Amino acid sequence: xxxxxxxxxxxxxxxxxxxxxxxxxxxxxxxxxxxxxxNHPVRKGDCLELLMEQQSSAVIPEQIKLNIxxxxxxxxxxxxxxxxxxxxxxxxATGTLANAIxxxxxxxxxxxxxxxxxxxxxxxxxxxxxxxxxxxxxxxxQQMQREQFVRRYLALVQGVPxxxxxxxxxxxxxVPGSIIERVxxxxxxxxxxxxxxxxxxxxxxxxxxxxxTGRTHQVRVHMAHLGxxxxxxxxxxxxxxxxxxxxxxCAYLAFTHPITGKKMQLVCPLPEDMKGLLN
Numbered sequence: 001x002x003x004x005x006x007x008x009x010x011x012x013x014x015x016x017x018x019x020x021x022x023x024x025x026x027x028x029x030x031x032x033x034x035x036x037x038x039n040h041p042v043r044k045g046d047c048l049e050l051l052m053e054q055q056s057s058a059v060i061p062e063q064i065k066l067n068i069x070x071x072x073x074x075x076x077x078x079x080x081x082x083x084x085x086x087x088x089x090x091x092x093a094t095g096t097l098a099n100a101i102x103x104x105x106x107x108x109x110x111x112x113x114x115x116x117x118x119x120x121x122x123x124x125x126x127x128x129x130x131x132x133x134x135x136x137x138x139x140x141x142q143q144m145q146r147e148q149f150v151r152r153y154l155a156l157v158q159g160v161p162x163x164x165x166x167x168x169x170x171x172x173x174x175v176p177g178s179i180i181e182r183v184x185x186x187x188x189x190x191x192x193x194x195x196x197x198x199x200x201x202x203x204x205x206x207x208x209x210x211x212x213t214g215r216t217h218q219v220r221v222h223m224a225h226l227g228x229x230x231x232x233x234x235x236x237x238x239x240x241x242x243x244x245x246x247x248x249x250c251a252y253l254a255f256t257h258p259i260t261g262k263k264m265q266l267v268c269p270l271p272e273d274m275k276g277l278l279n
Contacts, residue, residue, distance in 0.1 A: 007039060076132065083123060124249070127251070158229055182221045208251075220236050
C-alpha cells in the first residue's frame with residue numbers, strides 16, 4: 001500500500017465522490033481513531049473509519065403496524081401491504097409506509113433518513129428495502145446498476161403466456177399526453193423482464209418475473225404488452241372483479257450486504273387477497 005492515501009482507499013472501497021465530499025466537509029474521516037484529511041497517507045495495518053452522521057427524517061412518525069422481514073444496523077426490509085403509499089405526497093403527509101418506519105425508528109432511538117433502495121406502487125404489495133445510511137444506499141444502488149441486485153415479483157395475469165418461459169426486452173415510455181400511463185415504445189427507456197409461469201388454469205396464470213431494469217410500471221406494461229394484463233389492473237386493461245388492485249407482489253430480493261459482504265436473500269409470502277385467488 002505504498003503511496004496510498006485515505007481518499008484513494010475510500011474510492012477503492014466504492015465511496016462516491018459526493019459522499020466523500022460530505023465526509024471531508026464534516027471531518028468524518030478517522031485513521032486509527034484520529035480525524036485526518038483525505039490526503040493523509042495510509043499504511044498496512046491502519047484502521048480507517050468513515051463516520052455516518054445521524055440525520056433526522058422530516059417524515060411524521062405515525063404508529064402504523066409494520067411487518068418487518070429483516071433489520072440490522074444498516075438495513076431494514078419490510079412487507080408493504082396493498083393500498084399503501086411508500087412515502088408521503090404533497091396532499092398526503094400521513095398513513096404511508098415511511099410514516100410507519102419513522103415511528104419504528106423513533107421507538108428504537110434511531111435517527112435515520114428514509115433512504116428507499118427501490119419503490120413499489122401504492123397497490124403493489126411486498127418487499128421494500130430501506131438503507132439506514134448514505135454509504136449502504138449508494139452501494140445497493142450500484143448493485144442494481146450492475147444487475148447484481150435480484151428482484152422477483154409474483155403476478156396473477158389473464159390467460160396463459162406462451163412460451164411458458166421467456167424474456168421481454170421492450171423499452172418503456174410515457175403515453176403521449178399522460179403523466180402516469182406507460183407503453184412499450186421504441187423511443188422509451190430500455191426495459192428487460194425475465195418471466196416464467198408457475199401455475200395456470202384455463203383462464204389465468206401465476207407468473208414470476210425477475211426484473212433486470214427498474215422502470216415505472218415495468219411488470220404491468222410488459223405483461224399487458226404480451227397480451228396478459230394483471231388481474232385488477234384497470235390502467236392496463238386487466239380483468240376487474242376478482243381483486244380490488246393489481247395482482248402484483250414483490251416476493252424476493254437477493255443482494256450482497258454492503259457492510260458484512262454476506263449474500264442476502266429475503267422472501268415475503270403472498271398477501272391474503274392474492275392467496276385467496278390461488279385457492
